[in-house]
Amino acid sequence: MDERPLPFPTEEKISITLRLKLPLIIFLFLLAAALLLPHKVWNTLLIGLGGLFLVGYVWVRQLAAHLHGSRRLRFGWVAVGDQLEELFTLTNQGAVPALWVEIIDYTNIPGYKTAVVRSVPQAQEIRWRETAVCQQRGQFLLGPWAIRSSDPFGLFQVTHFYSQTEEIIIHPPIHGQLPIPLPTGNSSGQARVRQRSWQATTNAASVRDYQQGDPLRWIHWPISAHRDILTVREFDQDATGDIWILLDCEEAVQLGSGTQGTIEQTVLLGASLAARAVRHNRAVGLASYGQTPQIVHTGKGEGQQWRILRALALLDANGSTPLRTALHDLAHLVRRGTAVIIITPTANTEWLPELVRLAQRGIESNVVLLDRQSFDSEENNRGLETAVRQLGIPCRLIRQGEVGTPLEAQQRRGFWEFRVTGTGKVVAVKSPVAG
Template identity: 55%
Template sequence: MAAWWNEWAARLNRWLLGGSDARIGLRMRLPILWLIALLTAVLLLPDQIWTSLLIGLLGLILVAFYWARTVARGLSAERRLRYGWVSVGDRLEEEFTLHNRSGLPALWVEVRDESDVPGYQVGAVRAVGAVDRVRWQQASVCRQRGQYHLGPWELRSGDPFGLFHITRRYDERQDIIIHPPIHSALPIPLPPGQIDGRARVRERTPQATANAATVRDYHYLDPYHWIHWPTSARRDALYVRQFERDAAGDLWLLLDCQASAQLGRDADSTEEHAVLLAAALAARALGDTRGVGLAAYARQPHVVPPGLGEGQQWRVLRALALLRADGEVDLERALQELGDTARRGSAVMIITPTADAGWLPQLARLARRGIESHVLLLDRSSFGGEGHPEALREAIHLLGFRAQVVRRGEVGRPLVEEEHRGFWDFKVTGTGKAVAVRRPTDT
């Protein structure tokens, strides 16, 4: 019965609104009860006062319904995300446009949103005149990495008398990933690794490296210091060096995602520090034209094979944005898995908060397979736990491997809104060129 009633009501709405997706509903039942009571009084106790009240109330209801119906048929809205690629500390900004194509004004329009982005509140109330539109921007600073969605959302309005309400729902959802920030000032060296000398690197790179493979014709955009003068003098024309990618091995970033080893919460957790470290190290290695891979054996494993270029950086950052250190795989088993995956000559940076030393023999196993290891130990005591990372670091050094202790706060914190001195925006000049400008936070 309920399903039949809902279907009939939906058809009635579409017929009344000419096929519009909006819905009209009764906000208050009391006027209808008054109308029934007055109609009964007119029939049972005929009198001019009851007739006048009945006509006045019926006219008020009809005017209110006509107003709500007219506005509902012409009211619509749209939202547009200004920047689809954001990281923690960046500004998430949307532009909303409210249209009213009807001949009557919408005195109030409420926007209700079901987005789940932390700290992002879209709810607003606006008024829009007849045959008019209103545009505004909604913004918030991204404070937490992860995958979220914008929408669904809906518009709510009504007539000036408050008898009917209008609802127009938009069920579209737009997924958005907030990536971890990249902190460049990290005093942590990258392990070089080594590619087998018999497998010479043949991949060309547009960046200058230590390996110059051959020469090619000069292009007017080439830097002058790339010019190979002996060849240019011999051939009586300008030639530049053609570079090959450095013969350094792939770099694997292994994050210890065992849930029992983690400490802290939110930005002060070992999980967040490990993610920040991995993001910064991946960006630096990719900037050096090295192949970078990611291995994180959480409850939902994230394994990104080594790759090059900006696309690989996006893949690594996406995996880090979705990463949760909630796994049951300990570091020893994770190293075994990585040892079976990584190629000879690769290097691995191990980021772990564990105080257990049972995984150290796996470093020797990786070395026998030709994989260089560098360990980053998150200081448990600085995160409110117990443990002595210095002792574990010395044990790693005695085995012939490099290790470094990272304490809470040394990686860097994401910028919050008060620390921003404005936000970058893009303006188009009169010549059609897009330039980046700094916009104050109070605009």
């Protein structure tokens, strides 16, 4: 097949080009010979070769009018280690078969290649799936792409360009088993908040008569039976405060590259801690100071989790802002009673005074240090761990590979997917990774 890159147009387009020029040169030579030196040999060869050109051109015209392709992404939300899957369809509504159809894809997702060749009989449709394991977080595009085919003689080539693209965000993975507890914080500086919450929390304060619109799960059935009237629980607001997660994105302190680098470990910890905070109904926010600062203000719920995951997917460790400056800036965003989790691979101690100022303002700090020696650095930051703890601030040292599952191990385990049995029942099955 022709491997030359295609200049993709800005809109959908079908083009027919001459694939082989030598037969055309021969045809012109025969035509000149038949005119200048008339002979039945030249006439026979000229008619035969002209017939090939005619049949080939009519063939590709049929393909241009009746051969179409489509692709559909099966899952829109994927994370590193998940299986990306697309459904491809080729439809040939013409009277001639497409002996070969090449898929040309300019998708920029790392490790995802859909360069395949299929054949489509006349008046038929074929479908197949293309899968790949997501290897890198980030923002990518599916498409543009094209389908390319030819006549049986290879004289002409028809290309159908599809210029549409689809954005896909590959989120960082979430690890469920973290050796890092969530900080408590304190939303009011006291052990209990006296205001009532409009949402269910872990603190049931009192009961009141049922009102229209109250969720049925709030009904306190023993008291309702005793009073002979429906009674619902009232909830206190959680005493725990908001959580801010600060990621150190200064380029100068990072180690390693790819999934073995400190920035990927930092992103993994940030995503996992944010997901845990959401599960515990905690308001959580994110701050990172790369070349483009990412600030996600505190909020609750799954929507907040997806906002944080999107910010983490686009995060780069290309910043020049030191951790000291990042802490000083974050101090203007957080309020008293808030807890801050600082994730950093640094070994310098210049930022510790800012950590003390946060504590003086009533902001609870927790530090997560990435062990530099475990990331193949000669520099040791265990002394920094001791210095942080001497300030009375919790500090946890995380070694490379301590949190997270290697991508290769996840591939060996396979992936869960849903299938419909012959009886119409939907079951979850584990399928191995292809290839």
